[in-house]
Amino acid sequence: MMRTCRLLICITIAGYLSACTNSEQVADQRLADQSTMAVNWMQQSGEYPAIALQTFKFATYAYQQAVEKGARTPAVIVDLDETMIDNSAYQAWAAAQQVPFTDASWSQWTHAKQALAIPGAVEFARYIDSHGGTLFYVSNRAEQDRLATVENLKALGFPRVSGQTLLLNTSSSNKQARFDEIRAQGFQVVVYVGDNLNDFGQATWHKDNIQRRAFVMQNREKFGTEFFLLPNPSYGDWESGLSQGYSAMTPTQKLHVREQALRVWKPSH
Numbered sequence: 637m638m639r640t641c642r643l644l645i646c647i648t649i650a651g652y653l654s655a656c657t658n659s660e661q662v663a664d665q666r667l668a669d670q671s672t673m674a675v676n677w678m679q680q681s682g683e684y685p686a687i688a689l690q691t692f693k694f695a696t697y698a699y700q701q702a703v704e705k706g707a708r709t710p711a712v713i714v715d716l717d718e719t720m721i722d723n724s725a726y727q728a729w730a731a732a733q734q735v736p737f738t739d740a741s742w743s744q745w746t747h748a749k750q751a752l753a754i755p756g757a758v759e760f761a762r763y764i765d766s767h768g769g770t771l772f773y774v775s776n777r778a779e780q781d782r783l784a785t786v787e788n789l790k791a792l793g794f795p796r797v798s799g800q801t802l803l804l805n806t807s808s809s810n811k812q813a814r815f816d817e818i819r820a821q822g823f824q825v826v827v828y829v830g831d832n833l834n835d836f837g838q839a840t841w842h843k844d845n846i847q848r849r850a851f852v853m854q855n856r857e858k859f860g861t862e863f864f865l866l867p868n869p870s871y872g873d874w875e876s877g878l879s880q881g882y883s884a885m886t887p888t889q890k891l892h893v894r895e896q897a898l899r900v901w902k903p904s905h
C-alpha cells in the first residue's frame with residue numbers, strides 16, 4: 637500500500653514537472669514568434685532602409701560640421717550589430733524555429749559571416765575614413781568571434797578594420813571604458829551611431845525604460861547632432877528595460893511582463 641502511494645506521488649510530481657516544462661516551452665515559442673513582425677519590417681519594408689539612409693546622411697553632416705568647427709583628430713564611434721551590419725536573418729531563423737537567442741547559436745551565426753551591410757553604412761564609414769576621421773567599431777560581440785567579424789566586415793567593404801579600431805567585449809557590455817580609452821588616445825569623438833542607448837555611454841546601462849526615456853529627454857539636443865540612432869524593434873536593452881530582473885525571468889513571466897507593459901485603449905462601451 638505504502639509503495640503504491642509513493643509511486644502515485646512520484647507519477648503526480650513527474651506529471652506536474654512535465655506540464656511545467658511544456659508550458660515554458662510554449663511560452664518560449666510565443667516569445668520567439670512575437671519577433672516575426674519586427675523582422676518582417678526590417679527585412680521587407682522600404683521604411684527601414686529609408687530611415688537608415690536618413691540617419692547616415694545626417695551623421696555625415698554632423699561630422700562635417702564638427703570638422704568645420706575645428707575638431708582635432710576627430711573620431712566617430714559606431715556599434716556593429718543592427719547599426720552597421722544586419723543580422724536579421726539570424727532573428728528570422730530564431731522566429732521561424734521558435735527558439736530563444738543563445739550564445740551558441742549566435743556564435744554559429746557570426747562564424748557563418750552572412751551579416752549584410754545596413755543601407756548607407758559602408759558609404760558613411762568610407763566617407764569618415766577618407767575625410768580625416770578615424771572610425772572605431774565598438775561592439776559587444778565576443779573576442780572568440782573576432783576573426784569571423786573582421787572577415788565579414790572586410791567582405792562588405794568596411795574600411796580599416798583592425799585590432800586598433802575594432803573594440804569588442806572583453807570584460808563588460810558597458811562600453812564606457814572603451815569610449816574612454818579612445819579619448820585617452822587623443823581622439824575627439826564627434827559622432828556616435830548605434831541602435832541602443834548604451835551605444836552612447838554608460839548612463840543607460842542596466843537601467844529601466846523610465847530612466848532610459850528620461851536620458852533621451854535630458855539629452856535631446858545631442859540626438860541628431862552627436863548621437864544617431866537606428867531603429868531595432870527585434871531586440872535590445874529596451875527589452876530587459878521592461879522590468880527589473882527581466883533577463884532572469886522564465887519565458888511565462890517574460891510574456892506576462894510584455895503584456896502588462898502595453899498601454900491599452902479602453903473603449904467606453
Ligand SMILES: [Mg+2]
Pocket residue numbers: 715716717718719830831832
Ligand atoms: Mg547593436
